[in-house]
Amino acid sequence: MAKKILFFGDSITDACRREDAFCGMGAGYATMVNGELGAEYPNEYEFINMGIGGHRIVDLYARLKSDFLNHKPDYASIYCGVNDSWHEILYQNGVNTPKFEKVYQIMLDEILEELPDIKLILIAPYVVEGRCTCNTEEMPDRLQQFEVDVAEKAAAVKRIAEKYNLPLIELQPIFDEACKKAPSTYWTTDGVHPMIAGHTLIKNAWIKEFKKLI
Helix, strand or coil, rough: CCEECCCCEEEHHHHHHHHHCCCCCEEEEEEHHHHHHHHHHCCEEEEEEEECCCHHHHHHHHCCCHCCCHHHCEEEEECCCCHHHHHHHHHCCCCHHHHHHHHHHHHHHHHHHCCCCEEEEEEEEECCCCCCCCCCCCCCCCHHCCCCHHHHHHHHHHHHHHHHHHHHHHEEHHHHHHHCCCHHHHCCCCCCCCHHCCCCCHHHHHHHHHCCCC
C-alpha cells in the first residue's frame, strides 16, 4: 500500500489546487514534489494537498481533524506563518507570535498523539520585497513590519522544531540568497507568493529534508 504524504498550509501550498489544477494538487511546490518523487519512486506514495489560501495557524488548527488527522498520513509538512503577519499588517486580523507559537504546539501535540509514527517536516515562512510588501506612502514602513513580524514567526517555528526534534526548512536564507542572483520579482509575484522558480526552491529544500526521513 502506498504511503501517504500530506502538505498542510496556506496559499503557498494551495497554489490553486482547489481549482483542480493538476488533479487537485495545485501548481506549486506540492505538485513538483509529487512529480519528482512519483517518477523516482513509482506507486510508493500517495500525495494529498491540504493547503488553503489565506489561512493562519488558527485556521489550520480549526481544520486539523478533517484535513489532516482523518487522512492518517505517514509523512506531512506544515507550512504556515506568513498570513499570521500579513493579516495583522494589512487587515488587523492576524495572530501575534506568542499565540502563533502556542497554537502551533497544541496542534503538534494532537498530531503526535493521534499519529505517533508520523514523520513531520516544518517549514518556516519568508518574505521579500514585492508589490504587497514594499513601502507605500500610506505605509512607509510596511516592508520593515513584514520583515520583523515574519522573522518572529520563523524564529517561533525554529524553536518548535528544536523542541519536538523535527526537521526544519528555513526559507528566508534560501530566498535571500536567490535574490542575490535575480530580483525578488523573479522569485515571487508579490513578496510572498512564489513564481515557478520560487516554488522550485521550496521543492528542492523539501525533497532534501524528506529523503533524510526515508
